[in-house]
Amino acid sequence: MTLRTLTRRLALGLVLGLAGGALAGAPAHADTKLKVVLNWKYQGPQGMFFLAQDRGYFKAEGLDVSFDQGNGSGAAVPLVANGTYDMGFGDINALIELVAKKPVDAPIAVYVMFNQPPFTIAVKADSPIKTPKDLEGKTLGGAANDGALKLFPAFCKLAKIDCTTIKITNMQPNLREQMLMQGQVDGVFGYVNTIRFSAKMIGVGEDKLRYINFGEYGMDLYSNGIIVSSDLVKSKPEAIKGFLRALNKGVIDMLKDPDAAVAAVAKREPLIKVPVERERLDATLKAEMNHPEIAKIGLGNVDPARLKLAIDILVDANNLPTTPKVDQIFTPAFLPPVADLPKSLF
Template sequence: MSLCISKRTSRLLAALLAVLMTAALSTACGSDDDSGSGGGSAPDKVTYITGFGTFGREAYAYVAQDKGYFSDAGVTVTIQPGQGSGNSLAALAGGSAQFAPVDLSSTIMQLGDGKVSGVTAVAAVHQTTDAAVMALADSGISKPADLEGKKIADPAGSVIGALFPAYAKLAGIDAKKVEFVALEAQQLGVNLATGSVDAVGQYRVGRPNIENAVKGKEVVVLPFGEYLTESYGAAITTTTKIAEDDPDLVKRFTGALFKGMRYAIDHPDEAAALMAEKFPTLNKETAAAEIELVGTAVQPKEDGAPIGTMDRERVAGAIKALEDAGAVQPGLTPEELVSFDLVPKS
């Protein structure tokens, strides 16, 4: 049996085929843009862990979220309170988070000793190490040598405790003559105020929290940066896989995050109020004071350099200082620590 098709039917079939091919091409072209960077495509979803808790110093991430900077960059961000550098590195390496501000010295020590792998820094938060020891002025502690024979409280696993031997060696004191006791971050100020401990480990930007806890008593700050001069503080850290496979995501995320940083620094009271609204137990005045200190900590030394910049020679110097102090095994290179092609540039 033969099948006969009229000329009219042939023309109709040809027209229908053309319509279907046009629709298919349109769909295919649309899928090429489905990169999560805008244009109506689905945003990338990431988890960000704060440096530590929900203190005022962490406001910039919440500002970036609240102001829509992340969504404008095509990124949906879940923010989780952090518990220190060690936990953050473990979360990144384990895949439960994609970005976190991690103390660069902690990353040097853990990468250099093989305790963690598959992570890389992509931008500096603090241009110098923020680690410090704080004491009351009437305690008799005014210089590193005064710490010998004293008791310092610090959260378990804190980078300050991990860095202390290197700091002590460079400062010319015996770290073995200093006793460290583990306390939760929220307990540090109270125990310092009551005299239960002689000093506490604390980031410099956390000084307002300590001053608030000791209720007006004068606080002495011994910054590690006086001796660890090449070190950066916290650095935005991700996995090497994300850095290599999706550098555009890294740049969009850090760009939005630092936009939140700039806004928080320019509007500390507003940023503090935002944090207090999210976390009602937060003291707004203390939070605003911390944000102002962050503003000084993030400013690059080089004129015209953007927030987040990192210098290869300085990173090499930071590694060498920790090697010389016996805090890390030799061999780690700056490129194994930092993805310099992703670091913010002028």
């Protein structure tokens, strides 16, 4: 072997060795990171998200998903719109209002979880307030980003009451039930099951409260769903599909084993009262997620005609500047096949 040949072989070996070392040291393809804001503090009905996370469903889709607690279903929408989060579990009606006012680069809903209207005004059981008309001249309280509070002008119009005579007081969410029971306000805004079980947590029985439910006065609205940013739709559509496939598996697991779902929440927030959160989950399934339409279209999907009616109600009642189209609010493009969506919750 000549010196030149030996030199070439040594050089080639060095190059291959360096290349192999570089490849061995190179990181594997990183998972797509997604930041998600929830609707509220950690509670039983959020168990579907954490089951999907704990059981590796997001990871299997190549996703690295992080969840943050929310501060109201309405608050999730602007946080996704301004890019703080990629996704949110937020109120569809707040999304309709946003799209009506600022349609350019607005988020869009891709999986609607709560298909029955949970919006309510809670009053004490012995209150003289029996009907919406009785609210006139009274003081009502709610968190600034509460979905029911944001819908109150629409409720006033449909229920034919004079909103201008009603005083609205903003309060911290954790003080809502206490302020109601102490008589500091005459009624409070919220989701029925949020109020019911938050009251239970402070020792207030169900017999101590009554509810004026928006759905009983013509507001057959959708509520919370997965909302994604316009940037994510454009840049990572496959990540959205993967997220929904994983989440849908989490929903199915939650329906099969509600105790496991609540346990997954308790891992994140050990201070929750597990029996109460299990009751809250059961009540949410029955009252907020169990619209008869899911037997045909599946949980996560929407009825376009019903959503159009909801859009029209909000635009008219709130004098919104434009009327969004259904496909500006919701798209089924990222959903798993309808055959894979839950058709029954019980």
